[in-house]
Amino acid sequence: MLKTAGRLAAFVDQDRLWSRHMALARIGAFGQTGVNRPALSALDGKARRQLVDWGRAIGLAASVDPIANLFLELRGDQPDLAPILIGSHLDSQPTGGRFDGVFGVLAALEVMEALVAAGVPPRRTVIVVAWTNEEGSRFAPGMMGSAAFAGARALEPILELRDAEGIRVKEALAALAAAEDDLPCRPLGFRPAAYIEPHIEQGPVLEVAGNTIGIVSGIQGKRTFRVTIDGAEAHAGTEPHASRRDALLAAVEVVSALSRHFRDPEDITRFTVGRFTVTPNAPSVVPSRVVFSIDLRHPDAATLQALGDAIADISRANAGRCDVMVEPLLHDPPLTFAPRLRDKMAGFAETLGLRFQHMASGAGHDARHLARLGPAAMIFVPCKDGISHNEAESALPGDLHAGAQLLAETVEWLAQASNVDIEELAT
Structure with missing residues (x-):
């Protein structure tokens, strides 16, 4: 020894x-x-x-x-x-x-x-x-x-x-x-x-x-999610905005709302959207689907739980005429x-x-x-x-x-x- x-x-x-x-x-x-x-x-x-x-x-x-x-x-x-x-x-x-x-x-x-x-x-x-x-x-x-x-x-x-x-x-x-x-x-x-x-x-x-x-x-604790926002494909030149179900614009609104909700003055919460997939991803087509990831982290278990649990309601409230599905993927306290x-x-x-x-x-x-x-x-x-x-x-x-x-x-x-x-x- x-x-x-x-x-x-x-x-x-x-x-x-x-x-x-x-x-x-x-x-x-x-x-x-x-x-x-x-x-x-x-x-x-x-x-x-x-x-x-x-x-x-x-x-x-x-x-x-x-x-x-x-x-x-x-x-x-x-x-x-x-x-x-x-x-x-x-x-x-x-x-x-x-x-x-x-x-x-x-x-x-x-x-x-x-x-x-x-x-x-x-x-x-x-x-x-x-x-x-x-x-x-x-x-x-x-x-x-x-x-x-x-x-x-x-x-x-x-x-x-x-x-x-x-x-x-x-x-x-x-x-x-x-x-x-x-x-x-x-x-x-x-x-x-x-x-x-x-x-x-x-x-x-x-x-x-x-x-x-x-x-x-x-x-610190970590929760991850997959968010899917479904709208409808349409012609970019003919479909009026009033009738569009633009999944990309809806996703932008959802991400912005989540970012505002998770912002804290002490800068402890970590919120990241690291992957963003648009379908059909064509220049002249209104997007019909967006799938994005959420990586959420916090050192306090109760706070992490509450923040993650709010994602689905915030997403639905800000998606306009589009449909939203939030899938929890990982929860490590x-x-x-x-x-x-x-x-x-x-x-x-x-x-x-x-x-x-x-x-x-x-x-x-x-x-x-x-x-x-x-x-x-x-x-x-x-x-x-x-x-x-x-x-x-x-x-x-x-x-x-x-x-x-x-x-x-x-x-x-x-x-x-x-x-x-x-x-x-x-x-």
């Missing part, structure tokens, strides 16, 4: 960590620094293969589960003990950057490198995970792999979801599995002793405060990560001399679902100007290194912890 705090962190290699970020950034690269790597695509498969190759080079055993979550395992001296799980995801948004998700996976892999280099086998098995389809940009909703793993969503309905090209998850999984037929398949889900997910902040808080580490207190685990992490950050702060996450992450299974936590590092889901997304090598060092110290303690220690984290 490593007795000296900070010793395992010394084995975390900043140059190797950065080099691997740049290597994965070339898979799906566009523009100067952008990455477009859809979940369960050939590009995703290429990134996964690179991760497997890196892991196997230091003796890690690779496996997948039925939803294609990818695991790299360093077996502990007492494999009957619940394992430690660390990681994030490899898929990106269509206009993504080089660090979202990838940092968590590569920081976890770097911890494995450190454990192997230190020459002291962990008591508990430690497993790196790359979750399937966190982003939800190809198959919606996101966090598909972690949700299935944790039992938050049933597998069978997930397999029938389709992307914009009509391809089902089931079919995309089969294509990926054909390229990964050398990886054994493990059962879906298990209960880890703890889960830690490193991530870039995706916001400006750390950078503005001049801190290197965010110890994440929890994740706010959650708090394990306080005692966060306290441990704060102690390690102090020992390493890292400037840190406690902070909530405005974005959703796979850790949300893993918190259902046991103690979970997240580590944030700064990203330039808080920009993410954008080609301009950027992070400093030293900040990524610091986040991986904190992960290493936390994992080393967890990997040697007794069952009593783990039970105390959950209280």
